[in-house]
Amino acid sequence: MKRNLFLKAFLLVLTIFSNVASAATVDTVLTHSKAMKKNIKAVVIKPESYSNDKRFPVLYLLHGAGGKYGEWINKTPDKETVKRLADRYNMVVVCPDGGVTSWYFDSPVDPTYKYETYVASELVEYIDGHYSTIKDRAGRAITGLSMGGHGGLYLAFRHQDVFGACGSMSGGVDIRPFPENWDLAKRLGKYSEHPQNWEANTVINLTHLLTPNKLAIIFDCGYSDFFYKVNVDLHNKLLDRNIPHDFTVRPGGHTWDYWQNAVAYQMLFFSNFFNRTN
Template identity: 70%
Template structure:
């Protein structure tokens, strides 16, 4: 489909309700263990105000960007209560894992200490489903993130459609190949000049072949002044070419927390609609 915008009226009603409810979400810091990497890894877990083990909740996994950490989404957004309020509003559990600064959320073919695809898609999901009152089904599990995390969310969802039913990206680095000297990518994949196939195979834009129409609910957006704008536009056009339904939105903005703090509202509304189907 073409560029899609969530109806303004719908968002206004949601945000009005959002403002009327008292924010009572709780924020846990979970210490999880990765057998694949032989280490403990922290994750923020945001539980909605009516959380109870007698009720089951959908889950959204929310990934940070390069240079960031697990706590970014509850400390760096201009309104630091944004994620908590959204957890309350949509009655969901939000999980913010640690991606170790520049993991790019895949299993590195170069460094065995970086197996973040295995960690998030298997180990972390298993831990969360075992320790929290989640609905253990792909139809009630989504993943999104910003920048590196936007790449990671689409990467993980495309490759693990049995785990995630919906996915999103905000300002995502959805094609790695234009950036051979940035964000420690060469440390994770080897130099682009020596291993171009690795870079291409690990870029989201080259994973569309994994998709079938309507199997995944997909939403992604990017600011018109963002350095990742062109690669996101290219992904949108490639999805159109392959007849893969998706929402793609362009808004004014750059690669900033101000942009992501706004974008997350639309992404959570998209996931809430998916969970209610």
């Protein structure tokens, strides 16, 4: 009886703690992209421990197709999730606006979409210039959900001098099976007419850029997700190439409930990476 009462009391404390607002602070900043000749908003989450007297690692956290920069702090079922994790792991989290369907590459057919240049170069330069950050790949990680999962791996694979760790949650890591979806044809041209664009800009075809242990890699996907198969295919290809990585499959689909759970595991992974390298 006493044990049951203790357990109930313990669970109550956990529930209360989980509902307490985080102490992290949130900036909404206006950055500029010279490549696209426009201003772009981003959310910057600073942990409670943030100080100009210390340099902090940075996680770039990307949204999915149809989304925008503020989603990671206003669409998770518990709106405080990412802020609490930033506090727990003492890292700055940057959530840029990646356009509705940019897929985070520089479009070979539409010069107004250069989100690879923006995120991997212009935004990193802005953050390092305005915040107290570790200005090195050992202090930078990038991940995201869905389209942002593609972006997290795509940008890190192609810019290993910028990012030391990367991830994906429910990511579209092979876009070729989806030629009619998410404006991909607008960004790359129709697959039937420009197959080379699709082959060159899908994550699963970029594993040749990797060498073992150069990047810390984590990705996951739900069993019920329409991207499940392409994630398993990427996992198997990395195994074939002897590229170390963490790959997790859990129950769940393409939902915010899933991503709220997934981001906690990924931020722990990145925290461990930062602690090893800094």
